[in-house]
Amino acid sequence: MRIFCRSASFLGVAALTAALLCASPSRADAAAHPSAAAIAQAGNGHGAAPCMACHGSRGGGQVSSGFPRLAGLNQAYLLKQLNDYASGARDNTIMTPVARTLTATEREALAKYYSVMPVPAAVIKAGANPSGADAPGGQLALRGRWSKQVPACVQCHGPHGMGVGQHFPPLAGQSAAYIASQLQAWQNGTRHNDPLQLMQHVASALDSADIKQVSAWFATQPVGAIKGTP
Numbered sequence: 001m002r003i004f005c006r007s008a009s010f011l012g013v014a015a016l017t018a019a020l021l022c023a024s025p026s027r028a029d030a031a032a033h034p035s036a037a038a039i040a041q042a043g044n045g046h047g048a049a050p051c052m053a054c055h056g057s058r059g060g061g062q063v064s065s066g067f068p069r070l071a072g073l074n075q076a077y078l079l080k081q082l083n084d085y086a087s088g089a090r091d092n093t094i095m096t097p098v099a100r101t102l103t104a105t106e107r108e109a110l111a112k113y114y115s116v117m118p119v120p121a122a123v124i125k126a127g128a129n130p131s132g133a134d135a136p137g138g139q140l141a142l143r144g145r146w147s148k149q150v151p152a153c154v155q156c157h158g159p160h161g162m163g164v165g166q167h168f169p170p171l172a173g174q175s176a177a178y179i180a181s182q183l184q185a186w187q188n189g190t191r192h193n194d195p196l197q198l199m200q201h202v203a204s205a206l207d208s209a210d211i212k213q214v215s216a217w218f219a220t221q222p223v224g225a226i227k228g229t230p
């Protein structure tokens with residue numbers, strides 16, 4: 001096809017026809033393999049809704065609806081979550097159908113796309129006045145509860161819950177509604193994708209007041225100056 005395209009354009013007379021013929025396959029190709037940016041903005045054309053409709057135009061999520069931030073999260077973590085929704089290890093009525101209509105290549109491209117997206121200003125601003133150790137939820141976050149064998153959340157999730165590498169996602173920069181929804185998802189078993197059941201153990205030791213307080217506490221913490229904090 002490429003050889004035909006090149007020689008046809010030499011003929012001059014056939015140039016327009018060739019242009020039409022040669023343009024259409026690449027357009028069809030783009031539709032069959034949309035880029036991550038195109039999927040985020042307009043969906044993938046075979047079932048996945050535009051990510052930004054829920055996760056925000058800058059990947060900051062939506063505080064009121066509890067839709068999580070994706071911008072600046074670790075690439076391998078994002079990919080694992082998309083694969084977990086697709087496989088059923090993490091089950092959610094909204095995200096599972098979205099992930100199942102993405103191809104493996106699309107999931108990889110989207111994980112990369114969101115991992116390099118800068119954290120939006122609104123998310124950084126939410127961490128401008130962090131709650132301290134004495135605020136409700138602070139003790140659990142910073143010291144844990146050893147009577148129930150719960151380590152401090154920051155031991156795994158890093159200082160301020162900024163996240164550590166690919167296994168321990170940030171809690172800072174997520175809304176209280178989202179953090180609480182995940183702790184409840186572990187309690188009721190719809191999320192069971194954590195390595196060594198670390199979070200299942202933590203969540204099962206918390207009551208609803210703990211969940212409310214610790215979620216609100218982390219929602220005030222700074223995301224950190226360094227993007228992609230290790």
Ligand code: HEC
Nearest residue numbers: 048049050051053054067068078081082092094095098110
């Ligand atoms: C209709 C709304 C909606 C759309 C569209 C949507 N999401 Fe989501 N997404 C959610 C909700 C709600 C959750 C949290 C679900 C849960 O509780 O597990 C979520 C969770 C996620 C997570 C897990 C984040 C974390 O911190 O663990 C990833 C990754 C994700 N979405 C990626 C995407 C991508 C990529 C797209 C576009 C192809 C997309 N989403 C489209 C609503 C949506």
Ligand code: HEC
Nearest residue numbers: 151152153156167168169179182193194195198199202214
């Ligand atoms: C022993 C280590 C460990 C401790 C302690 C821990 N976590 Fe986690 N947490 C994890 C791991 C691992 C994951 C990621 C699971 C996965 O791969 O999906 C996680 C994920 C989460 C998530 C989901 C984040 C997202 O983007 O979806 C929330 C919310 C969370 N933890 C809250 C807490 C809170 C609150 C505490 C303290 C009460 C806590 N964690 C203590 C290991 C830990």
